[in-house]
Amino acid sequence: xxxxxxLPGGGRIGKLxxxxxxxxxxxxxxxxxxxxxxxxSTSDIRETGVEALVVNTYHLYLQPxxxxxxxxxxxxxxxxxxxAFMGWDGPLLSDSGGYQIYSLIHKxxxxxRITDEGAEFRSVLDxxxxxxxxxxxxxxxxDLGTDMIVCLDDPxxxxxxxxxxxxxxxxxxxxxERCRAEYDRQCEARGFGDATRPLLFGVVQxxxxxxxxxxxxxxxxxxxxxxxxxxxxxxxxxxxxLADILAATAAAIPENxxxxxxxxxxxxxxxxxxxxxxxxxxxxxxxxxxRHGRLFLWAKPQIPNSKLQFPNQVxxxxxxxxxxxxxxxxxxxxxxxxxxxxxxxxxxxxxxxxHLFKVADPLAGxxxxxxxxxxxxxxxxxxxGEED
Numbered sequence: 001x002x003x004x005x006x007l008p009g010g011g012r013i014g015k016l017x018x019x020x021x022x023x024x025x026x027x028x029x030x031x032x033x034x035x036x037x038x039x040x041s042t043s044d045i046r047e048t049g050v051e052a053l054v055v056n057t058y059h060l061y062l063q064p065x066x067x068x069x070x071x072x073x074x075x076x077x078x079x080x081x082x083x084a085f086m087g088w089d090g091p092l093l094s095d096s097g098g099y100q101i102y103s104l105i106h107k108x109x110x111x112x113r114i115t116d117e118g119a120e121f122r123s124v125l126d127x128x129x130x131x132x133x134x135x136x137x138x139x140x141x142x143d144l145g146t147d148m149i150v151c152l153d154d155p156x157x158x159x160x161x162x163x164x165x166x167x168x169x170x171x172x173x174x175x176x177e178r179c180r181a182e183y184d185r186q187c188e189a190r191g192f193g194d195a196t197r198p199l200l201f202g203v204v205q206x207x208x209x210x211x212x213x214x215x216x217x218x219x220x221x222x223x224x225x226x227x228x229x230x231x232x233x234x235x236x237x238x239x240x241x242l243a244d245i246l247a248a249t250a251a252a253i254p255e256n257x258x259x260x261x262x263x264x265x266x267x268x269x270x271x272x273x274x275x276x277x278x279x280x281x282x283x284x285x286x287x288x289x290x291r292h293g294r295l296f297l298w299a300k301p302q303i304p305n306s307k308l309q310f311p312n313q314v315x316x317x318x319x320x321x322x323x324x325x326x327x328x329x330x331x332x333x334x335x336x337x338x339x340x341x342x343x344x345x346x347x348x349x350x351x352x353x354x355h356l357f358k359v360a361d362p363l364a365g366x367x368x369x370x371x372x373x374x375x376x377x378x379x380x381x382x383x384x385g386e387e388d
Contacts, residue, residue: 001016001017001199001226002014002015002016002017002025002226002227002256002257002258003015004025004256004258004279007385009275010275010276010277011026011274011275011276011277011383012025012026012274012277012279013025013026013383013384013385014258014279016199016227016258016279016280018052018091018147018148018198018199019147019195019196019197019198020083020089020090020091020092020147021051021090021091023051023052023091024380024384024386025258025279025280025384026270026274026278026279026280026281026380026383026384027051027052027279027280027281027380028050028270028281028282028283028376028377028379028380029050029052029053029054029093029280029281029282030045030050030053030054030282030283030284030286030287030373030376031053031054031056031282031283031284031287032053032054032055032086032088032092033054033055033056033059033284034055034056034059034060034063035055035060035082035085035086036086037053037287037369038287038291038365038369039287039291039362039365039366039369040287040366040369040370041087042086042087042088044366044370045088045373046090047342047343047370048342048370048373048374048377049373049374049377049378050090050373050377051090051091052090052091052092052093053088053090053091053092053093054092054093054094054095054282055082055086055092055093055094055095055144055146056094056095056097056100057094057095057096057097057137057140057141057144058095058096058097058098058100058101058132059097059100060082060094060140060144061097061130061132061140062123062124062125062130063125066140066143066144068085069081069082069085069143069144070143072084072085081143081144081145082094082144082145082146083145091147091148092144092145092146092147092148093146093147093148093149093150093282094141094144094146094148094149094150095150095262095282096137096141096149096150096151096152096153096203097132097137097152098119098137098152098153098154098155098203099155099231099262099263101119101121101132102114102119102154102155102156104121104124105119105121106157110122111124114154114171116171116174117131117133118131118132118133118134118136118152119131119132119152132152133152133178134151134152134175134176134178134179134182135178135179135181135182137151137152137179138151138152138179138182138183138186139182139186141198142186142190142198146198147198147199148198148199148200148201148226148227149183149198149199149200149201150200150201150203150229150262151175151176151179151180151200151201151202151203151225152175152179153172153175153176153202153203153205153231154168154169154171154172154175154205155168155203155205155231155232156168156205156207156232157207157232157233158207158208158232158233158236158237158242159237160207162209162212165205165206165207165208165209165212166212168205168207169205169206169212169215169216169219172203172205172216172231173216173219173220173223176202176203176219176220176223176225177223179200179202180200180223180224180225183200199226199227200225200226200227201225201226201227201228201229201260202220202223202225202227202228202229203220203228203229203230203231203262204216204217204220204228204229204230204231204249204252204253205231205232206231206232206249207232208236208242208245210244210245210248213245213248213249213252214248214249214252217249217252217253218252221253221254225257226257226258227257227258227259227260227280228253228254228257228258228259228260229259229260229261229262230246230249230250230259230260230261230262230264230278231262234246234261234263234264234265234269234273241269241272243272243276246261246272246273246276246278247276247277250276250277250278251277258279258280259277259278259279259280260278260279260280260281261273261278261280261281262282263282263283264278264281264283265281265283265285266283266285267296267318267319267375267376267379268318268319270376270379270383271318271379271383274383286369286372286373286375286376287369287372287373289321289372290365290368290369290370290371290372290373291365291368291369293323293324293325293357293364293368294321294322294323294324294368295321295322295323295324295336295337295368295371295372296319296320296321296371296372296375296376297319297320297321297322297336297337297340297375298318298319298337298339298340298375298378299317299318299319299320319375319379322336324336324350324353324354324357324368325354325357325358326354329350329351329353329354330351330354331351332349332350332351332354333349333350333351334349334350335348335349335350336348336349336350336353336371337371337375340371340374340375340378341374342370342371342374343367343370343371344367344368344370344371345371348367353367353368
C-alpha cells in the first residue's frame with residue numbers, strides 16, 4: 001500500500017497505492033471543497049499535473065447532499081458517485097469535515113456543540129439541525145465513494161488549555177475506535193477487499209503538547225489505520241512554524257505509514273514539512289491566492305531548466321510571489337515566469353493578465369490558478385528528485 005525511501009538529508013519519497021492509482025510521494029492535493037476547484041474544469045486541473053484532489057464531507061453533506069450524489073452513482077457507469085458527479089477519474093480524499101464543524105461552533109456558540117456522541121450543528125444554509133457522529137462521518141464518505149477517507153476528530157486551537165487538549169485527545173481516540181469499527185462494517189457490507197476498499201486515515205491531535213501528540217499517535221497506531229494526519233494548526237499564534245511539534249508528531253507515527261499534513265499550505269512550509277518526514281499535503285492557497293492575483297514564481301537563477309534541486313536542505317528563498325494587479329505590471333510584456341510551462345506563461349504576458357484582473361474577466365482567475373497549481377506540481381517533482 002505504501003512504499004517509501006528515507007533520503008540521506010531527511011524527508012522521504014515513495015509510492016502510495018489507492019484503488020484509483022498509484023501516487024508518488026510527496027504529493028499535493030488542491031482543495032475541491034464542494035466537488036470543484038473554483039473556476040477550473042477537471043481538464044484544466046489535469047493539465048497542471050495534479051493527480052489527486054480533496055473534497056469536504058461537511059460541505060457535500062449539506063449541499064448538494066448525499067442523496068443527489070447517490071442518484072449520480074445510479075445514473076453513471078462509474079460506480080463511485082462523487083467522481084462521476086464532478087467528472088474526475090483520479091484519486092479523491094474526503095476530509096471528515098470535523099475542522100469546519102468545530103470552527104463554525106467555535107465562532108458561533110449558538111450554532112451547535114461537540115458532545116461525546118458527535119458534533120451537533122445548525123446548517124448555515126437553512127438553520128436545520130444535524131448530528132454528525134463518527135459512524136455517520138464514515139458512512140457519508142463511503143456514500144461519496146472517495147478513495148481515501150478521514151476519521152472524525154476533535155480539533156482544538158493551539159492556545160487551548162492543557163486540560164482542554166487532553167480531553168480533545170481522549171475524544172479523538174474514542175471517536176477513532178468508532179470510526180474504525182464503522183469502516184470495517186462498511187467494507188464488509190459493500191464487499192470491499194484490499195484492492196477495492198478506500199484507505200482510512202486517523203488524525204493526530206495534541207496541540208502544542210508533544211506528550212499529548214505522542215499519546216494520540218500511539219493510541220491511533222494501536223487501533224490501526226492506513227495513514228495518519230497532523231491535526232490542528234502548524235503555526236503558533238504569532239505565525240511561527242512549529243518545527244519541533246511537526247517533527248515529533250511525524251516521528252510518533254508508524255514509520256511505514258503515509259503521513260498527511262492537513263491544510264499545509266505555503267511552498268516553504270511544504271518543503272520544510274517534507275524535510276521533517278511528511279508525505280501528503282493539501283491546501284486552498286495556490287488557487288485562492290491565484291484568484292486574487294498573487295502568483296508564485298521560481299527564484300532565479302537557482303532553478304535550472306532540467307531539474308529543480310532542493311529536496312532536503314531547503315533555501316527559504318527558492319521562490320517569490322508577485323501581485324499581478326500592481327501598477328508596475330501594466331506595461332510588462334514578459335511572461336509571468338519564463339521558466340514555467342503553464343498555459344499562462346506559454347501564451348500570455350504579465351500586462352495582459354493584469355488587464356484581465358482589471359476588467360474582472362473570469363479568465364484571470366483561471367489562468368492564475370492554473371499557474372500556481374503548476375508551480376506546486378513542479379515543487380512536488382523537485383522534492384521527489386524527479387526530472388521536470
